[in-house]
Amino acid sequence: MRFMVLVPASPESEAGEMPTTELLEAMNKYNEELVKAGVMLAGEGLHPSSKGAKVRFDGAQRNVVDGPFTEAKELVAGFWVWECASREEAIEWLKRAPFDGGVELELRQVFEAEDFGEELTPELREAEARMREQTAAQN
Amino acid sequence: MVPGRSPIELRSSTEPLAASATHRAIDAVWRIESARLIAGLTRIVRDVSVAEDLAQDALVAALEQWPESGIPDNPGAWLMAAAKHRGIDALRRRVTLERKQELIGRELQILGQLDQPDLAAQVDDVQDDILRLVFMTCHPVLSREARVALTLRLLGGLSTPEIARAFLVSEGTVAQRIVRAKRTLAQARVPFEVPARDELADRLSAVLEVIYLVFNEGYAATAGEHWIRPALCEDALRLGRILAALMPREPEVHGLLALMELQASRLRARVGPHGEPVLLADQDRARWDHLLVQRGLAGLQRAEERSRALGPYTLQAAIAACHARARSVEETDWARIVALYDGLAALTGSPVVELNRAVAVTMAFGPKAGLELVDSLADGPALRGYHLLPSVRGDLLVRLGRLAEAREEFLRAADLCDNDRERELLLSRAVACGT
Secondary structure, eight states: OEEEEEEEOOHHHHTTOOOOHHHHHHHHHHHHHHHHTTOEEEEEEOOOGGGOEEEEEETTEEEEEESOOSOGGGSEEEEEEEEOSSHHHHHHHHHTSOOOTTOOOEEEEOOOHHHHGGGSOHHHHHHHHHHHHHHHHHO | OOTTOOOOOHHHHTGGGGGSHHHHHHHHHHHHHHHHHHHHHHHHHSOHHHHHHHHHHHHHHHHHHHHHHOOOSSHHHHHHHHHHHHHHHHHHHHHHHTTOSSOOHHHHHHHHHHHSOOHHHHOSOHHHHHHHHHHHHTOTTSOHHHHHHHHHHHTSOOOHHHHHHHHTOOHHHHHHHHHHHHHHHHHTTOOSSOOOHHHHHHHHHHHHHHHHHHHHHHHSOSSBSOSOOHHHHHHHHHHHHHHHHHOTTOHHHHHHHHHHHHHHTTGGGSBOTTSOBOOGGGOOGGGSOHHHHHHHHHHHHHHHHHOSSOOHHHHHHHHHHHHHHOSSSTTSOHHHHHHHHHHHHHHHOOHHHHHHHHHHHHHHHOHHHHHHHHHHHHHSSTTTTOTHHHHHHHHHHHHTTOHHHHHHHHHHHHHHOOBHHHHHHHHHHHHHTOO
């Protein structure tokens, strides 16, 4: 089973402040644990929302709003993707993450293609595959 | 804890209870902690059988206490402490019960080691212990079946019933295999250590073989009603990822992991809606798992950077990567695949590799060239009884329009095949050739 953990933004992360050395070390150690346990598939930190944008959809209209955005708590500052045998295992791993001060991290199970069933037509699938390959080719 | 006692199958006896949330959580903790626990205990008591018994005792203690007390903040340390306490208690109790003035030497030794301060908690080399345990459970003194069972049990955290289900054998058989394996390790005095440089290559290839055996049984089940068993692939991937983190300088460790990630990326496209196998050429490539593809390609690069000459797993990963990078069968770089198979054939001398090479030659240079190669293989004894030989030959004959001969080959292949789903596919291909 695949899971995503969403790490919320904080006023500090939104201000572009780097975490303390202490926290970075703790986070490195935690990431290392995840890798050594064979659980970690991916994990990234995100720049503050001031470097991001929102695109609003209304009919044919597309409105682009540049960051930063308020409500730091509703913004995402990073994520992990894990492979675990169960939801319980993912929770056990998450409990070991070095956070404090009332921060809440969200654990979500990742949908896999088969969960969509027939909603995803072969044509849509092919388009999706092309897109992903192009993305891959650019990396 | 009594050394030498046959291991009790706690997890099977507690399975009805596993419905409760705490038990599921304990299961999860066990999966995370058991390898470290057993590895740490093996270093202390120098006997993997005793270590596992102690670890199981700690699990019993957790099952008794955690539903009341809740899961402790540091469950790993809790389990280690519980294992040691139980071990010491049991040994002391046995002395009293049997009214012996002194323990027999071995038990005294174990008691002394358990009474030491908690080395495992102080030293930050739990990872080294896990690596030592890997080399122990994959030791060549054991049969392949025993290596696989013991590795899944001690490092994968699987219960005996889970291993039995995975390999479609009875629980008794697996339990026996594990008991015997542990006895063999003790009798052969297999040391708890990473092999020295001069034997490392051979011993490492034994470890990689075990992991790949597990993966393959999940990827193309040799028997039974299901064609793939993804959970087994995940267990192998997890072991491969653990090993890659433990031995980051070994190219073939990355090569094997890359190979498994690339193959696993196709898992969900390999099965049709009714459980039937879908061959590479017919797969909906949109259903490939692109996160695994990316991880596989990155792993292959790590393997290639660390290699002087590419090893067999890295070569296979490189072949898998050719498929992973291709948008379709037609756009696949078949000439490169043939070249990679050349290297692999030279390295392994395996007729199965030659057979695969023949398929690649067909794709690169046409079915006639492929058929010549397959026919030269069919003359040899090595592949007699191997269902993929007539299956490939049938496929080539179809391409050449020789349908009647193709039909015979598919029927022969179906006859030789032990997997129900694969046999159905072969029979349907025979039918498609007409009569």
